[in-house]
Amino acid sequence: MVARVIPLSDAVITGIDIAYRWTVDDPGTPAESSSIERKLLMLMTNEDEEINGMIVPSPSDNWEPTGNYAGIRLDLASAGALAWSDMLLALDLRTPDDRQLGTVLAAGGLAY
Amino acid sequence: VPAITHVHNLVAPDPPDTCELAIFPVAAVPFALGALEYRIPRYVWASDSYLRGVQLIRSLQMALLCGGVKEITDRLDNLYRLHAGAIYGTEYTVVSTDPELVIEPPIAAYHSLDFEHENSIMGRMEDSRQLLQNALNGTETPIYSRPDGIRDLLEQLLVAAEAESNLDPEMLAKLAEIAVLIA
Numbered sequence: 001m002v003a004r005v006i007p008l009s010d011a012v013i014t015g016i017d018i019a020y021r022w023t024v025d026d027p028g029t030p031a032e033s034s035s036i037e038r039k040l041l042m043l044m045t046n047e048d049e050e051i052n053g054m055i056v057p058s059p060s061d062n063w064e065p066t067g068n069y070a071g072i073r074l075d076l077a078s079a080g081a082l083a084w085s086d087m088l089l090a091l092d093l094r095t096p097d098d099r100q101l102g103t104v105l106a107a108g109g110l111a112y
Numbered sequence: 113v114p115a116i117t118h119v120h121n122l123v124a125p126d127p128p129d130t131c132e133l134a135i136f137p138v139a140a141v142p143f144a145l146g147a148l149e150y151r152i153p154r155y156v157w158a159s160d161s162y163l164r165g166v167q168l169i170r171s172l173q174m175a176l177l178c179g180g181v182k183e184i185t186d187r188l189d190n191l192y193r194l195h196a197g198a199i200y201g202t203e204y205t206v207v208s209t210d211p212e213l214v215i216e217p218p219i220a221a222y223h224s225l226d227f228e229h230e231n232s233i234m235g236r237m238e239d240s241r242q243l244l245q246n247a248l249n250g251t252e253t254p255i256y257s258r259p260d261g262i263r264d265l266l267e268q269l270l271v272a273a274e275a276e277s278n279l280d281p282e283m284l285a286k287l288a289e290i291a292v293l294i295a
Contacts, residue, residue: 051170111145
């Protein structure tokens with residue numbers, strides 16, 4: 001596609017953003033408690049000590065069960081959080097401006 | 113009322129960042145996190161302020177999630193209980209952990225000088241005090257009740273030695289010297 005665009009333009013290509021869209025054919029039925037108004041904000045730190053965030057809609061129950069932040073803060077020892085942390089170490093995920101997304105899941109919390 | 117949710121081209125303040133501790137209701141955290149997300153998109157910031165501005169917002173979100181004052185005060189309470197336990201022998205019990213940690217007895221405004229366990233620092237010091245009183249002077253204490261102290265025994269020894277005519281004068285002088293030293 002780039003090769004076909006070049007003859008049509010004087011611009012110099014500096015990069016390509018590829019958006020991959022995928023639609024589930026049979027998405028099933030969400031749980032009663034599911035709500036996309038509720039979101040999980042995950043904050044990750046990268047090797048440059050930057051903090052990057054990612055939003056997960058309609059979060060499942062991976063919250064801290066007790067304490068002041070019960071039901072609000074992501075339990076970093078939960079199975080979901082641990083799996084996410086493992087993935088951060090395994091994959092070199094990048095932000096849209098090509099910075100390292102993060103290597104450590106530092107915190108997560110409910111966001112409206 | 114002017115809306116502020118669709119601001120753009122904000123210029124982030126330069127470092128250094130001064131920081132403050134804040135007390136906030138945890139119930140407000142989800143709303144604050146959500147509101148701050150409106151300041152994350154690139155169009156909110158002037159192009160050369162984007163990284164800096166987003167990092168400021170992310171650091172505030174992190175601070176909201178990591179708590180602050182409550183954890184510090186909890187740790188101060190833990191430190192108080194550690195000191196009270198070590199110094200006075202106060203024994204604490206976890207009464208419940210859900211929905212929040214409750215430990216008894218509660219931390220009082222002040223602590224009396226009375227200790228609560230003989231293995232505490234104050235308890236051991238009191239033991240040492242009584243031991244010295246009894247050992248040196250023969251003073252009867254709640255813990256120690258030997259009738260004669262070292263001073264009494266030395267005096268008895270000196271009297272007995274002086275009564276003996278063939279005792280080495282040098283040894284006698286040393287005994288007298290010891291008696292003076294602990295007097």
